Amino acid sequence: MKSKNPPFSLLVLLFFLYSSxxxxxxxxxxxxxxxxxxELPDSWESFHEVxxxxxxxxxxxxxxxxxxxxxxxxxxVVIIPKQANYxxxxxxxxxxxxxxxxxxxxxxxxxxxxxxxxxxxxxxxADGFLAECMLEIxxxxxxxxxxxxxxxxRTILDVSSGDPWYIEKRKLLRxxxxxxxxxGFVSGASQYPVVIPGNISGSINEDFREEKFxxxxxxPLFNSGVHRLQNNGITTLLLHPGFHRLIGRGGGEWMDIYIxxxxxxxxxxxxxxxxx
Numbered sequence: 343m344k345s346k347n348p349p350f351s352l353l354v355l356l357f358f359l360y361s362s363x364x365x366x367x368x369x370x371x372x373x374x375x376x377x378x379x380x381e382l383p384d385s386w387e388s389f390h391e392v393x394x395x396x397x398x399x400x401x402x403x404x405x406x407x408x409x410x411x412x413x414x415x416x417x418x419v420v421i422i423p424k425q426a427n428y429x430x431x432x433x434x435x436x437x438x439x440x441x442x443x444x445x446x447x448x449x450x451x452x453x454x455x456x457x458x459x460x461x462x463x464x465x466x467x468a469d470g471f472l473a474e475c476m477l478e479i480x481x482x483x484x485x486x487x488x489x490x491x492x493x494x495x496r497t498i499l500d501v502s503s504g505d506p507w508y509i510e511k512r513k514l515l516r517x518x519x520x521x522x523x524x525x526g527f528v529s530g531a532s533q534y535p536v537v538i539p540g541n542i543s544g545s546i547n548e549d550f551r552e553e554k555f556x557x558x559x560x561x562p563l564f565n566s567g568v569h570r571l572q573n574n575g576i577t578t579l580l581l582h583p584g585f586h587r588l589i590g591r592g593g594g595e596w597m598d599i600y601i602x603x604x605x606x607x608x609x610x611x612x613x614x615x616x617x618x
Contacts, residue, residue, distance in 0.1 A: 375463040429473035445587025471506035488521035505563040531582035534605035560587035
């Protein structure tokens with residue numbers, strides 16, 4: 343008897359015909375996704391024109407790939423493995439200024455949860471923390487995470503009160519590296535008052551001494567937005583331990599703040615024009 347199954351050559355022909363019609367040339371274990379980037383926060387308005395995105399995602403071999411120079415409003419396409427918990431991040435960068443990208447919190451999303459209508463992958467500022475955590479865990483475990491990412495995401499959003507970057511990250515990552523997760527692992531980090539002087543002695547830019555010089559913090563979810571520092575005045579921010587960045591008007595200057603676990607603060611100011 344002749345087999346009722348279609349010959350293999352016909353199946354191959356049909357696959358290539360489908361690929362040509364849909365525009366997909368991916369292997370069967372990968373897929374192309376169109377990214378939808380988040381809008382830039384209002385507090386970054388003064389330097390919107392110099393911001394681009396660096397897209398970070400894992401390739402089929404599990405190693406991170408990057409796509410540079412993506413403009414806000416673009417819908418770039420990336421090829422990712424068809425595997426759960428694969429994160430995609432959009433890291434804000436400054437172009438052509440030489441301000442380092444560190445300290446600018448990324449947007450993100452997890453595959454396949456961030457898929458919208460099966461074709462568009464929507465990245466959000468709120469999911470940037472989760473995506474960054476899953477990228478670190480995946481790279482250290484070979485992507486054998488065994489984590490219920492939907493439950494983890496819900497817990498992070500519930501505990502964080504709108505800004506997941508205030509979650510105590512190190513406490514969360516330790517059990518996740520071993521595939522364990524309980525709600526008690528997600529807790530807010532301690533916050534410490536940081537005094538930002540309005541008149542920085544010896545500043546290399548006269549704008550630092552202007553009466554209405556503006557700073558914007560690199561966390562797009564930070565609830566205080568833009569801070570106006572008055573001449574000889576002070577502004578106090580409540581920040582958690584770790585690294586923080588404040589950006590000056592136009593993206594020309596920045597301030598780096600590091601807070602250790604005991605609340606000790608180190609602060610440095612730089613100018614983008616010279617990088618000094």
